[in-house]
Amino acid sequence: MDIKKQFINGTWVTSNTDAVRDIMNPYNQEIIAKVTESDESDAKTAIAAARKAFDQGEWPATPATERGKIVHKIADFIERDREELAELESLDTGKTVEESRGDMDDIAGVFRYYAEMADKDGGEIIDSPVPNSISKVIREPVGVCGQITPWNYPLLQASWKLAPALAAGNTLVMKPSEITPLTSIKVFELIEEAGVPAGAANLVLGPGNTVGAELSINKDVDLISFTGGIETGKKIMQAASSNVKKLALELGGKNPNVVFADADFETAVDQAMNAVFFHAGQICSAGTRLIVEKSIHDKFVDALVDRVKNIRLGSGFDESTQMGPLISKEHLNKVVNYVENGKKEGAKVAVGGERPDDPELQNGFFYLPTVLTDCTTDMSVVQNEGFGPVITVETFTTEEEAVRLANDSIYGLSGGVFTNDIAKAERCVAKMRMGTVWINEFNLYFPHAPWGGFKQSGIGRELGKPGLEEYQETKHIFQNLNPEPLNWF
Ligand SMILES: NC(=O)c1ccc[n+]([C@@H]2O[C@H](COP(=O)([O-])OP(=O)(O)OC[C@H]3O[C@@H](n4cnc5c(N)ncnc54)[C@H](O)[C@@H]3O)[C@@H](O)[C@H]2O)c1
Numbered sequence: 508m509d510i511k512k513q514f515i516n517g518t519w520v521t522s523n524t525d526a527v528r529d530i531m532n533p534y535n536q537e538i539i540a541k542v543t544e545s546d547e548s549d550a551k552t553a554i555a556a557a558r559k560a561f562d563q564g565e566w567p568a569t570p571a572t573e574r575g576k577i578v579h580k581i582a583d584f585i586e587r588d589r590e591e592l593a594e595l596e597s598l599d600t601g602k603t604v605e606e607s608r609g610d611m612d613d614i615a616g617v618f619r620y621y622a623e624m625a626d627k628d629g630g631e632i633i634d635s636p637v638p639n640s641i642s643k644v645i646r647e648p649v650g651v652c653g654q655i656t657p658w659n660y661p662l663l664q665a666s667w668k669l670a671p672a673l674a675a676g677n678t679l680v681m682k683p684s685e686i687t688p689l690t691s692i693k694v695f696e697l698i699e700e701a702g703v704p705a706g707a708a709n710l711v712l713g714p715g716n717t718v719g720a721e722l723s724i725n726k727d728v729d730l731i732s733f734t735g736g737i738e739t740g741k742k743i744m745q746a747a748s749s750n751v752k753k754l755a756l757e758l759g760g761k762n763p764n765v766v767f768a769d770a771d772f773e774t775a776v777d778q779a780m781n782a783v784f785f786h787a788g789q790i791c792s793a794g795t796r797l798i799v800e801k802s803i804h805d806k807f808v809d810a811l812v813d814r815v816k817n818i819r820l821g822s823g824f825d826e827s828t829q830m831g832p833l834i835s836k837e838h839l840n841k842v843v844n845y846v847e848n849g850k851k852e853g854a855k856v857a858v859g860g861e862r863p864d865d866p867e868l869q870n871g872f873f874y875l876p877t878v879l880t881d882c883t884t885d886m887s888v889v890q891n892e893g894f895g896p897v898i899t900v901e902t903f904t905t906e907e908e909a910v911r912l913a914n915d916s917i918y919g920l921s922g923g924v925f926t927n928d929i930a931k932a933e934r935c936v937a938k939m940r941m942g943t944v945w946i947n948e949f950n951l952y953f954p955h956a957p958w959g960g961f962k963q964s965g966i967g968r969e970l971g972k973p974g975l976e977e978y979q980e981t982k983h984i985f986q987n988l989n990p991e992p993l994n995w996f
Pocket residue numbers: 655656657658659660664682683684685713714715716717718719720723734735736737739740742743757758759760790791792892894920959960964965
């Protein structure tokens with residue numbers, strides 16, 4: 508098996524360490540690839556290349572229209588190689604190929620969105636209080652960007668960082684999750700093919716506590732953009748203080764899904780299932796906290812349980828599969844312990860709550876889709892991000908109580924409200940402290956809409972115009988058209 512390499516200064520190279528990591532298919536634990544394992548020294552080499560490419564290189568000086576054309580080409584190549592990329596993503600993560608195809612379409616869309624935006628902001632003239640002067644505001648690239656991504660949406664989360672950073676004229680070093688690097692490696696081949704100059708986009712492959720930590724602390728990195736868990740985010744925030752880096756953090760979520768009795772019942776049940784069981788619940792914005800009006804609780808839980816029993820687990824490559832495995836043995840153990848703790852605290856298992864006994868699934872890291880009832884806001888299963896196919900059910904009787912329960916979290920990434928009373932929905936949404944709130948919908952995202960968290964779900968925004976502005980510095984230029992001595996001193 509060939510050893511996949513890192514991409515530094517326009518060249519595919521093995522690590523200084525000679526170490527190699529096996530990449531595993533979580534469906535059957537087969538080794539699907541071998542990848543060179545970088546260390547701090549590789550990260551330093553990549554940062555030096557990105558620094559030189561920014562300070563002396565052609566990419567920041569390339570006209571924005573040209574940069575946009577190159578970013579468009581990356582989108583073209585992603586569309587061309589859609590099936591290969593989708594299959595790689597499914598091999599690496601266990602998600603269904605159908606889901607991965609959808610991801611690839613989203614990813615191409617993100618590159619196109621920022622390609623279009625690259626040359627749309629020529630700056631602005633602002634009013635000046637000084638006669639005979641011109642005051643203008645322009646936006647420039649930030650510099651060298653460190654980008655660290657998680658395993659759950661490997662290429663999608665990478666695209667939210669790569670596309671705006673390149674469109675804005677930055678140089679970058681990306682570090683994907685060490686367990687799911689395959690589509691990121693492939694997309695750097697496409698970045699090379701599209702004509703991004705050497706050194707402008709670099710890829711290092713390896714663990715977070717060495718390679719990621721170097722990107723976070725290194726003083727030649729001007730911005731660090733991170734998507735991942737809250738504890739890692741805190742470490743990165745501390746490390747980034749080394750040179751007061753610009754910081755963008757997309758962290759976890761514990762997202763409430765509020766269902767009122769007047770909601771369309773079938774839609775609310777169906778969406779509640781999608782909200783939490785899609786990608787086996789390994790989604791930052793998964794609707795893991797179902798907060799349902801007491802009068803419909805029993806009927807709602809019964810309907811949910813009936814449908815959850817029929818979710819088909821299996822290989823992501825089997826067209827009939829609806830839910831794949833969890834990403835790793837460690838993560839499976841975490842989900843098992845998370846549910847066991849919930850049971851000890853008084854949560855009742857309405858369905859699931861264990862590993863499947865199907866012999867076909869024993870080599871994969873599967874966990875049954877699980878509904879936990881009798882939950883209260885003080886339980887660890889309600890407060891902590893489990894990142895598995897587990898939904899907790901709480902009840903409310905008043906609108907105020909629904910909002911209070913929805914907001915009772917350190918997180919504030921996303922949430923949903925299901926009701927046919929639009930005024931009630933708007934009242935709730937106005938009080939819900941989350942970066943995205945859906946009304947009669949859950950888990951929808953698209954390039955135009957900013958994404959990010961309130962509270963401890965993060966800092967900054969990806970996607971939309973704010974997602975480009977993260978990668979830009981704002982410069983005010985004042986020009987005196989009639990310079991004269993001030994004669995103050
Ligand atoms: N808000 C969002 O948009 C969003 C999107 C996807 C995932 N997430 C979150 O990501 C988490 C799951 O992903 P994960 O388990 O890969 O997260 P993680 O924090 O364990 O790892 C994320 C990345 O950080 C790296 N890393 C680990 N320790 C590091 C360190 N000390 N310094 C620098 N980098 C380090 C890892 O190698 C990996 O590349 C969940 O909490 C999920 O909610 C959030």
